[in-house]
Amino acid sequence: MTNFLKVSGFSLLMIGGFSAYSNFGIPQIIPAPPPVEEKLELGAMTMDQFVAFGGKIYNGKGTCTLCHNAMGRAPMLDKIATVAAENLKNPNYKGAAKTVEEYLHESLVKPSAFVPAGFGKAGSNDTESPMPDVSGGGIGLAEAEIAAVIAYLQESSGSEVTVAIPALPAADATASEEAAPLKTPEEVIAKYTCGVCHVFAGQAVAGQDVGSGPGMLGPSLARIGAAKSREYLRQSLLDPDAVIAKGYAPGMMPKTYGEQLKAQELEMLVNYLAKSK
Numbered sequence: 001m002t003n004f005l006k007v008s009g010f011s012l013l014m015i016g017g018f019s020a021y022s023n024f025g026i027p028q029i030i031p032a033p034p035p036v037e038e039k040l041e042l043g044a045m046t047m048d049q050f051v052a053f054g055g056k057i058y059n060g061k062g063t064c065t066l067c068h069n070a071m072g073r074a075p076m077l078d079k080i081a082t083v084a085a086e087n088l089k090n091p092n093y094k095g096a097a098k099t100v101e102e103y104l105h106e107s108l109v110k111p112s113a114f115v116p117a118g119f120g121k122a123g124s125n126d127t128e129s130p131m132p133d134v135s136g137g138g139i140g141l142a143e144a145e146i147a148a149v150i151a152y153l154q155e156s157s158g159s160e161v162t163v164a165i166p167a168l169p170a171a172d173a174t175a176s177e178e179a180a181p182l183k184t185p186e187e188v189i190a191k192y193t194c195g196v197c198h199v200f201a202g203q204a205v206a207g208q209d210v211g212s213g214p215g216m217l218g219p220s221l222a223r224i225g226a227a228k229s230r231e232y233l234r235q236s237l238l239d240p241d242a243v244i245a246k247g248y249a250p251g252m253m254p255k256t257y258g259e260q261l262k263a264q265e266l267e268m269l270v271n272y273l274a275k276s277k
Contacts, residue, residue: 042144042165047151050165054152057145062134064149066217066252073217074131075116080104081159087114092126101162104150108134108141130217132193138260139193181262185272188265192257201276218252219245226277233273237266 045053058064067074075083084103087093095113097103106113111129120126134141134149141149144166151163182188189195197218224233235242240253261269 042167045165047161047165050148050163051151051155051161054145054148054150055156057141057149058152061139061145062141062149063139063254066254067131071249074119077153077157079157080153081157087116090114099162100159101150101154104153105146108146108149130196132196137191137193138254138257181264182268185269188261188269192260197253219248221273222276224276225274228273230270230274233270234266237261237269 042050064077068077070076081100084100084107088097088100088103093114095103095106095110097106097113103114110133111131112127115124115126115129117126119129121128121130132139135143135146147163147166151161154161154163182191189200194200199220199222201222228236232243236253238258240255240257241250244250257266
């Protein structure tokens, strides 16, 4: 009995000691507060700040550098102001712009107005651009953000910035209403412009997936369901850099789909890909 009491007392003493150490001896880790959403204060911006804001969009939300980089998937834009003036005179130009600023805006929202030689969609003979309209789909830049990107492109290419800082429009009363979920996987693919980088089922020619291989922006998904599980497909949408397909670089696919896709849209797309065999 004496030994039992000694052991019990020692155990309680040790438990109390560990408890005290864990609560008071180990420094407490206080998590950082959640990031505060950046507010767009256009009325208070100088032009330098507006240009810097455009650079932030260009290198971030706009996902421009995914293609416009040294890998050659899209033209470099370091001299775009000079190139734009030349493209306006090109006989293959199909747009309505009259100035460099208008051309840059048109290139962002109607990229097929002019497609540089060798950068068109496969099989389009450079008449259709693979670039999406940045005002829609998974990018969704507001008009003020587009203007800022144009200002950044003009500044970074050594041209005069002709863009005026736009006034912030009044909030749309319906903007806060949540959009209804998309009804088909094809609608999801179209909205988020997935076809810009990937080939899907139904786009195969002569038994081969068009664009499969490291030469494309992303791997072919035409038969992905035969090789990958639903768990893998879901992870690739939510955390695209978790597993990188052979021959492709990390950081190419946007990491925002987990926030943008509704749960039922995500599962609908996963099911669609899983059936692509």
